[in-house]
Amino acid sequence: MIAETVCSAVSAAGLGIAAVTAYRRRFLAAVRVAAYALVPVGLVMTGVVKWLADTAFSPTAWAGFGVLGLAWLLFMITRAVERRRGGTRGQRREAEAAAEHGPVAPGASRPSLGSSASRPAARPSGSSGTPAKGEDDFSDIEAILKKHGI
Template sequence: MLTAAVSFALTAAGLAVAGLAAYRRRFLSATRWFAVALLPAGLYLTGLFPVARTIGSEIGDWATRLVLDPGVWTGIALLTLSVALLLVTRRRGRRRVDAPPAAGPAAAPASPAVDAGRPTSAAPPKAKPAETSDTGLGDFADIEEILRRRGI
């Protein structure tokens, strides 16, 4: 009974604010206030307030377990490890796709310490791999050329 009184009082207050906004010829604002004012009555009439109370209670119970239960912390650690592994493997997979194929053991990449002192514009232009047309990236050839000219 108290829930009904509060929800209809909120609806009436919202309708009053919407009416005041409409009186001041702020029709867009009045429409927004009217829409928000209908929410409490609609939630009460559809019976969603008990559902919201149940959801809030369950979230509170979960938060209590989160703070006090070591099993929940283990689950969070496992989720974090899983996301980290997915991100690392995705990044490593992209590097392998972007890297040109090696011609042999002599074509091994130089260490970062050697390349750190050399400017990127002084690097010799790399030959375009033959597989780029097979991967469906042929449309991006002009973009690759522009980036190559700028040293990116």
């Protein structure tokens, strides 16, 4: 009963503001204010306000919200643990199965992990001392990685 009265008062105040706005010849704004002012009355007439008031003062409803919150908290905890472990059991099995099949591109070259002194410099045949286009592209990257000790 109190909620319906408050909603009616808010709507009446909003319609008063809309009338003052229209009096100042701001008709578009007045119509917008009137539309907002009619929303609380519409909610009262449809019964939403009564349902919300009954829910707000119901201990059973608050217990239900508590259970929903607990369920959400448990869900978030399991997601965090799953991310920390590296995925679910099914995802780990898929990754292990993919690793057993070997590399995706078997003809691809392996990345160099050692120092430059331990591996011989590969030169394409027929070059006159200038690096090939593909080799030149990666020389800058190698220099940066060496500079940072990677």
